[in-house]
Each structure stands twice: as structure tokens, then as C-alpha cells.
Amino acid sequence: MTTAPQRASTGERQRRAVPYWTTLVVASAAQFMVILDVSIVNVALPSMRTDLDLSTAGLQWVVNAYSLAFAGLLLLGGRAGDLFGRKRVFLVGVVVFSLASLVGGLAQSEAWLVAARAAQGVGGAVLAPATLSLLTTTYTDPAHRAKALGVWGAVGGAGGAMGGLVGGLLTQGFGWRAVLFVNVPIGVALVVAAAWALVGGRPAVTRLRELDLPGSLAVTLGLTALVYGVVSSETRSWTSPLVLGPVALGVALLALFVAVEKRAARPLVPLAVFRRRAQTAANGVALLVGMGMFSFWFFMSLVLQRVNGYDALQAGLAFLPASATLVVTSTLASRLVARHGPRTLLVVGPLVSAAGLAWLSTADPGGSYASQLLAPTMLAAGGIGLVMVPLASAATAGVPPHEAGLASGLLNTSRQVGGAVGIAVLSTVAAAVTADRLGTTSADAAAAAGAAGVEALAAGYDRGMLVGAVVVACAALVALLVPRGQKA
Incomplete structure (x- = not known):
């Protein structure tokens, strides 16, 4: 698993004597943290409800705020690595996720906790795609890439499956705040490791005005509205205006996104990608x-x-x-x-x-x-x-x-x-x-x-x-x- 991704990257790594397996370790650890957090919070919900006197709606939004931000921003988060540099975007994702976890662990009210969970979702949406793109651009040899993806997939799958166990242990031993605080030391370690191990890469754009802002806005709001409508069906009928309205809005915004991308000089998502x-x-x-x-x-x-x-x-x-x-x-x-x-x-x-x-x-x-x-x-x-x-x-x-x-x-x-x-x-x-x-x-x-x-x-x-x-x-x-x- 030591294949060189690019000549420039090879030279930089040789000068710094950084082993290639470090990219796999950093990317897999970040994936584990993000996936673990999807399920680790669930077992702590009863304790959160008691401690912060959460309403039924507030309890649902502790989960849904993360899901909405995560799903709505994943596409933009993934493209950001291509446009602004994967190392830079990876570090931003880790920092946002870790700080949001710290703020959530310190929460003293329902609104505070829900806002922190939404911020966690933003960090996760930036971080999760970066872990995969780092591997696919670093390990270009098919056999080495398959091995790297195997480790990444196993670690991510284990994170999702172990969330309940880890959450239960932390909640029973240290209280619900521990399920959020645990991300902070992991995040600090990832920032240090990524700063040392990852290759920077040259960003494709250097100014925000070069980004496809109309397309970015349409796809982000469209995905968010679509997922909001879907998760609202957990507490309302599928025929409710509060379900059908957001779903219809989401579909309309995604259709607008396709129309925008057809005309954009530098589209967020080149539609030719769907021809593969x-x-x-x-x-x-x-x-x-x-x-x-x-x-x-x-x-x-x-x-x-x-x-x-x-x-x-x-x-x-x-x-x-x-x-x-x-x-x-x-x-x-x-x-x-x-x-x-x-x-x-x-x-x-x-x-x-x-x-x-x-x-x-x-x-x-x-x-x-x-x-x-x-x-x-x-x-x-x-x-x-x-x-x-x-x-x-x-x-x-x-x-x-x-x-x-x-x-x-x-x-x-x-x-x-x-x-x-x-x-x-x-x-x-x-x-x-x-x-x-x-x-x-x-x-x-x-x-x-x-x-x-x-x-x-x-x-x-x-x-x-x-x-x-x-x-x-x-x-x-x-x-x-x-x-x-x-x-x-």
C-alpha cells in the first residue's frame, strides 16, 4: 500500500519522510468518528431529555438537526475538497466537527444542543467525503486502492455498528455529555496527524466568486428540504402539508440545480459525471x-x-x-x-x-x-x-x-x-x-x-x-x- 499518487506528492513525501500508510490511518480514523456519531447519540437521548428537560420535538431534533445538515451539505462538502484542496478541507471539517462536539457537550438548553448538533452535521458533511477522496487520489494502484478501501470500509462499518455499545458505556459511566466530549481528543489527534501526514495539493479555485454559488445554494437547499420533509413523516402523515410541502420544494430546487449546472461556466457538478x-x-x-x-x-x-x-x-x-x-x-x-x-x-x-x-x-x-x-x-x-x-x-x-x-x-x-x-x-x-x-x-x-x-x-x-x-x-x-x- 505504498504506491505514489502523483510525482509532486511523491517528492514532497520523500522530503518529509512520511509513510504512505499514514493517509489511510488518518482517513479511516476520521471516518470512524463521523460514522460513530450517527448512532452514539441515540442511546444517550433519555439522559439528555431528563437533564435538559427536552420536549418531544426537541428530542427528535437532536437527531434530525445532524441528519439535515449532514445530508444537505454532503455534495457541496465533497466538491469543496476538489476546489479548495483536500488537506485544507479535511482540517476544516475536523475542526468544525470537534468544536461543535465540545459546544454540544457543554449545552445548557434544548436550543443550544440542537444548534451544536447541526454544526456537527456541517463538519461531518465536509469531512466524510474528504476521507474517501483522499484515499482514491493517494492509492492509485488498483490492488493497493482495494486494500485501502477495505480498511476504510471496515472501520466505518464498525463505527456505525459500535455506536450503541460505545454510547451505552459512556452514558452509563460518565453521563450523556461524554458521548459528545469523546470527539474532542480524537479531533485534536486528527488535526496533528493530518497536518503532518497529508499532502496539501493545489486548490482549483482561490476566490469564492469562482465557485458555482447558484448551483451550490440550489443543491444544498434542495437536499435539505427533501430530507426535512422525509424525516417529518416520522411524526406526521405523508399527506400532511408539512411533509409534502418540503418534499415538493426539494424536488423543485434539485430540478433548478440541474438547469443551473447546464449553463454554468464552472459547474459544481458537471452533469457529464452521470454519463459514467x-x-x-x-x-x-x-x-x-x-x-x-x-x-x-x-x-x-x-x-x-x-x-x-x-x-x-x-x-x-x-x-x-x-x-x-x-x-x-x-x-x-x-x-x-x-x-x-x-x-x-x-x-x-x-x-x-x-x-x-x-x-x-x-x-x-x-x-x-x-x-x-x-x-x-x-x-x-x-x-x-x-x-x-x-x-x-x-x-x-x-x-x-x-x-x-x-x-x-x-x-x-x-x-x-x-x-x-x-x-x-x-x-x-x-x-x-x-x-x-x-x-x-x-x-x-x-x-x-x-x-x-x-x-x-x-x-x-x-x-x-x-x-x-x-x-x-x-x-x-x-x-x-x-x-x-x-x-x-
Whole structure:
């Protein structure tokens, strides 16, 4: 994994005697921090509510503020690395994320905490695409790139899967503020390491007026409005004006964005990028896999805690076998994709995960973890591991270095928007089944109804995972559009 990305970069690294593996370590550590934070906060929400007297809406916005800022700015954040220099943008992302975490940990009110979470989302949107573009421009040899992406994917997957466990340990041992404060020392270490290890690169633009500001504004507001409408459906009907209005506005702004990009002298997103079949197909797969697999973690957390009665720490421990499986299959995928290209794994991985989700949908309420949940959760997570590396490979292979951040931003945006849509839609499906069984969509009311309520909740979660299995299986069909001979 010591291939030189460019002549200029090689010379600079030789003068500074910086090993090439340091880029992988820095990028993977940053990815772990960002992905971990998506789920680590969830288990601390009850403690936050008690300490800060959060309203129900405020509790939801602790989660949604991060999701909105993250999803809305991912595309712009990814392109910023191409235009202003990846090292510079990476450092900005780490600093913003770490400072927002510090401010959030010091929060004394609902508004303070929600604002800090939104700022975290901004930092994450800048940082997440930078980690992938740094790897794809540093490790240009296909075999070395596949290995690097394997490590990056395994670390990121482990971060998402371990969020509940780490959050539970920190919350029980040190209080909810620790789940935010933990990012500060990690951020300081990343700034020091990145300043030493990463190559600067020459920015493509030096003045903001050279940036496609109309396009940037349209796509950012469009994605934000779209995701806002989708997450609002968690508490409102899909026919509510507060859901349909933002979704319609988001679609209109994204259509405006396409029109702006067609005429822009220096577009934020050159539309020719969508003519690359492998890249377009990879983003389609990411959207569908995100819909199903974000919902997998979401529903499994509810099954373990609402149906089986686990506390947050026990639920986190229950995810460890799945997390380990994900790491193993990600490592295996990095070897297979270097030999056979991404297409095969992009077909097989979703089918494996779909089988795991379908199996989980047959579990009995309160059934044994070892006999009913262990194997299917490992199967579902194993499929995720098989997909992560080939997705990154297909979405970035053949992309010129000056568009690497754009490709990374597109992939992250597809996955994040897919996750938001998937959780909202499949939660609606689950709630409808629960209401049909018991006459209420409230998880608290259902749980208070005793065994019948728990069975109704379990039936809803099972249906949500079954529909998720169908969605993920459809990703395998989209993967057939990836060119057969494409290599990593």
C-alpha cells in the first residue's frame, strides 16, 4: 500500500519522510468518528431529555438537526475538497466537527444542543467525503486502492455498528455529555496527524466568486428540504402539508440545480459525471442499500430494547457479532474486488443482506437471541461488508483526480438520503401494521398494553424488515448495470 499518487506528492513525501500508510490511518480514523456519531447519540437521548428537560420535538431534533445538515451539505462538502484542496478541507471539517462536539457537550438548553448538533452535521458533511477522496487520489494502484478501501470500509462499518455499545458505556459511566466530549481528543489527534501526514495539493479555485454559488445554494437547499420533509413523516402523515410541502420544494430546487449546472461556466457538478454508467449504477445501489440497511440497525435496536427488553448496553453488546462479521466481510471484499471487480460483489452482497433481513422478519417476539437473532443479524451485516468496498470502488474508479471529491460526495449523499427515506417509509409501514393489530402507532402506548402490545410492535418491526429485504434485493438488480469488466 505504498504506491505514489502523483510525482509532486511523491517528492514532497520523500522530503518529509512520511509513510504512505499514514493517509489511510488518518482517513479511516476520521471516518470512524463521523460514522460513530450517527448512532452514539441515540442511546444517550433519555439522559439528555431528563437533564435538559427536552420536549418531544426537541428530542427528535437532536437527531434530525445532524441528519439535515449532514445530508444537505454532503455534495457541496465533497466538491469543496476538489476546489479548495483536500488537506485544507479535511482540517476544516475536523475542526468544525470537534468544536461543535465540545459546544454540544457543554449545552445548557434544548436550543443550544440542537444548534451544536447541526454544526456537527456541517463538519461531518465536509469531512466524510474528504476521507474517501483522499484515499482514491493517494492509492492509485488498483490492488493497493482495494486494500485501502477495505480498511476504510471496515472501520466505518464498525463505527456505525459500535455506536450503541460505545454510547451505552459512556452514558452509563460518565453521563450523556461524554458521548459528545469523546470527539474532542480524537479531533485534536486528527488535526496533528493530518497536518503532518497529508499532502496539501493545489486548490482549483482561490476566490469564492469562482465557485458555482447558484448551483451550490440550489443543491444544498434542495437536499435539505427533501430530507426535512422525509424525516417529518416520522411524526406526521405523508399527506400532511408539512411533509409534502418540503418534499415538493426539494424536488423543485434539485430540478433548478440541474438547469443551473447546464449553463454554468464552472459547474459544481458537471452533469457529464452521470454519463459514467458504473458511477451512476453505484449511486443507485447506494441509495437502495442505504434505505434497507439504515433501517436494519434502526429496527434491530427497537426489537432488542422494545420487544426483548434489553437496556442500551445489552443491545450494544448484542450487535458485536454483527459488527465483527461486517469487519471480516469488508476485509474479504477488498481482496475479491481487486481480482474480480466490483460488479459481482454488488450483486451478491445485497442478496446476502436481503436474506438476513427476511430471516429476521420471522423472529418470534421475545425469542431467544442465540436461536432467532444471532445468525440473521450476522448475515445481514455480512452483506453490508461485502457491499461497502465495491460501492466505493465502482463510484470512484476512472474518475479524474479533480473530481474525486465530487464522486465521494455523490456516493455519501445517495447513501444518506437513502437512509433517511428508508427509515421514514419503513417506519410508516411498521406503524401501520402495529396500528392494525392494536389500534395505536405509539410505541409507548403499545408497550403499556402488555404482551399484546409487544406482539403488535414486533409484527410492525418484522414487516418493516421484510419490506427492507425487498428494497435491498432490488439493489442487486441495479448492480447488474455496472460494467462487467470494470476493475477497482
